[in-house]
Amino acid sequence: MVEKRKPIPVEEAISRVMKYKTIADKEVITIEESFGRFLAEDLIASHDVPAFNRSPYDGFAIRAEDTKEASANHPVRFEVVGEIGAGYVFEEEVMPFQAVRIMTGAQIPQGCDAVVMLELVKELEGQERPAILIKRLFKKGDNISYQGEDTEKGTVLVKKGTQINPGIVALLATFGYSKVSVAKRPVIGVIATGTELLNVDEPLAPGKIRNSNAYMIMAQIDRAGGQAKYYGKLNDDFEACLTATKQALSEVDMLITTGGVSVGDYDYVPVILKELGAEVLFNKVAMRPGSVTTVANLGEKMIYGLSGNPSACYVGFELFVRPVLRQALFNNFPHLRKTKATLGVDFTKPNPFMRLVRSRVDYVDGQLVASPSGVDKSGIVSSLGGADCLMLLPGGTRGYEKGMDIDILLLEDTQGSEWPWSNIVASYK
Ligand SMILES: Nc1nc2c(c(=O)[nH]1)N[C@H]1C(S)=C(S)[C@@H](COP(=O)(O)OP(=O)(O)OC[C@H]3O[C@@H](n4cnc5c(N)ncnc54)[C@H](O)[C@@H]3O)O[C@H]1N2
Ligand code: MOO
Ligand SMILES: [Mg+2]
Secondary structure (H helix, E strand, O other), rough: OOOOOOEEEEHHHHHHHHHOOOOEEEEEEEHOOOOOOEEEEEEEEOOOOOOEEEEEOOOOEEEEHHHHOOOOOOOOOEEEEEEEOOOOOOOOOOOOOOEEEEEEOOEOOOOOEEEEHHEEEEOOOOOOOEEEEOOOOHHHHHHHHOOOOEOOOOOEEEOOOOOOOOOHHHHHHHOOOOOEEEEOOOOOEEEEOOOOEEOOOOOOOOOOOEEOOOHHHHHHHHOOOEEEEEEEOOOOOHHHHHHHHHHHOOOOEEEEEEOOOOOOOOOOOOHHHHOOOOOEEEOOOOOEOOOOEEEEEEEOOEEEEOOOOOHHHHHHHHHHHHHHHHOOEEEEOOOOOEEEEEEHHHHHHOOOOOEEEEEEEEEHHHHHHHHEEOOOOOOOOOOOOOEEEEEEEEEOOOEEOOOEEEEEEEEEOOOOOOOOOOOOOOEEO
């Protein structure tokens, strides 16, 4: 008799997976290597920015009080006592009715408290010493970038667990962090199973297909912040699969297999998990695709038996592997970000299970509109290329109509979500 599996709701499956905390480690890398990695410590401002009062314009630094009487009819004359470009400091005290020619970014000289843009002064020619005329009043602080106005020393600028983007790289550089403490990327083993599988560079042969899942999963691991270790493709041979699984488990932080997880004659993953003595968290989820997704735990390691069907495999990774991986990267928003969208097409076929439809989101009049990125069957690979979100269509007896409000999970978003699974409803307009 074929084993009867009991499907559990998607929310429940995710909760079970999230109970397991994969060990998070730190490592120190150079700033050049830091883009895309996850901070292992808060990024703190090590000094004020700017660290000194500076000029935001090319102009003349003056004492504002000297312009008290200045007007178009009564321009006030200033003697130019020096010139500084960014990086230089004017060392003397500036006296009444003196000005220093100053360039953007240069430190405000002592005694000055305002900057007049070059365009607003008249430079006097043929004078013994350089001089300018100013025709209007300036207030103390006009055109000064004050010390600490950008950031004050000690401010937590970016939280631990945040993925480093180009802006964060700029902050690391600003504060002199040439070395950065980041989360070590967990190593995730990938094994593809299936006698039908060919290597990517092999020509097609009768009954055979190329192994696409392994490469897809490795790219998903990379996108989620992990490091993939590929153990190749294996024929549906119990002993070979068991040996490879044991070998991989001794070398990785988590393991993903694809294929052989259902109830077929050559689906060996369930037996291998039994043989290993792994605790199976679930082997059936009330979702389409990916209902056969099986997750187990062995000691500190998670073992993911993802479906062989490409779309099911993809979705299984994003729902169950990504959040565990992100958690190991100290990230507090490990799940795909959920948001509302309008359904762009009819989706009439009801399904008792929650559907996660590979979709593409458009922006129409400021509104997100999601439509399937291809055929919605779990063995389909072509719909994956154009997918940037997954529609969440709860299971039930009714289909869905164009224009309905639905929830979507964003695949390319970098913010993530704490827990996206509350209040999933598709409502009629
Ligand atoms: N009697 C039943 N049959 C099936 C059930 C079921 O409940 N009862 N579930 C179906 C569902 S749903 C899915 S999903 C699949 C899952 O199958 P497996 O995870 O066991 O995967 P395989 O049987 O090995 O392969 C399925 C399909 O995917 C292709 N495949 C496999 N590996 C790859 C790869 N690396 N790259 C690309 N494509 C791959 C394989 O050739 C098959 O076509 O089971 C249903 N059956
Ligand atoms: O697990 Mo299957 O992917 O539901 O189609
Ligand atoms: Mg199978």
